[in-house]
């Protein structure tokens with residue numbers, strides 16, 4: 001059993017991703033990427049950054065010779081057409097981006113993205129052979145009423161559980177309890193581990209153990225240099241999706257070092 005755990009641990013990637021949200025103009029983006037590339041520690045983890053749409057293309061060019069991957073914060077489910085203000089999967093691919101965040105709680109809360117919309121986005125991204133970093137997580141009321149496991153299970157089921165088993169090699173999960181995002185509140189390492197283990201069990205029930213053990217599950221929500229190591233030490237936590245702390249090179253580097 002111990003041997004099996006070691007093997008399965010090796011098979012899934014460790015990932016640290018920085019979601020810059022609506023921060024950093026072009027000069028600031030270039031400066032932060034320059035600093036990050038210079039300070040990037042030796043790591044087995046995949047390191048990703050998600051600048052704003054307008055700076056994606058220059059970021060890709062700037063990081064051409066770096067191992068840091070540039071990813072997108074969002075995309076539309078349509079392939080092209082009359083969707084004013086939106087960006088398609090093909091447009092991202094065209095500038096060298098093949099990983100996209102889908103389902104961030106801010107997209108759900110402020111832009112009305114429902115499970116149904118997210119399921120369509122996931123489907124389009126996978127059809128285009130993109131990798132999806134799918135975000136989900138409960139709100140404070142769900143946690144208080146101890147409904148958090150049900151909420152998370154429903155979010156996964158609605159957006160992901162109709163996918164073919166083969167699609168799961170292109171899925172990264174990011175569990176982000178909404179009450180811990182940008183609030184300074186963090187789920188305790190034990191709360192994170194408890195939920196991540198539940199997520200793996202839910203995937204095992206819906207698919208099988210192999211898919212569940214091979215999918216990377218990141219934790220997001222006020223990860224900082226001070227708490228990263230303890231959170232990342234939990235067996236079912238495979239890294240983090242970092243907001244605020246990814247905007248400061250030294251903090252992001254310290255979080256990468258913690259994995």
Ligand SMILES: O=C[C@H](O)COP(=O)(O)O
Nearest residue numbers: 019181182221222243244
């Ligand atoms: O996408 C990142 C998450 O929303 C976490 O943000 P935060 O680290 O600022 O809490």
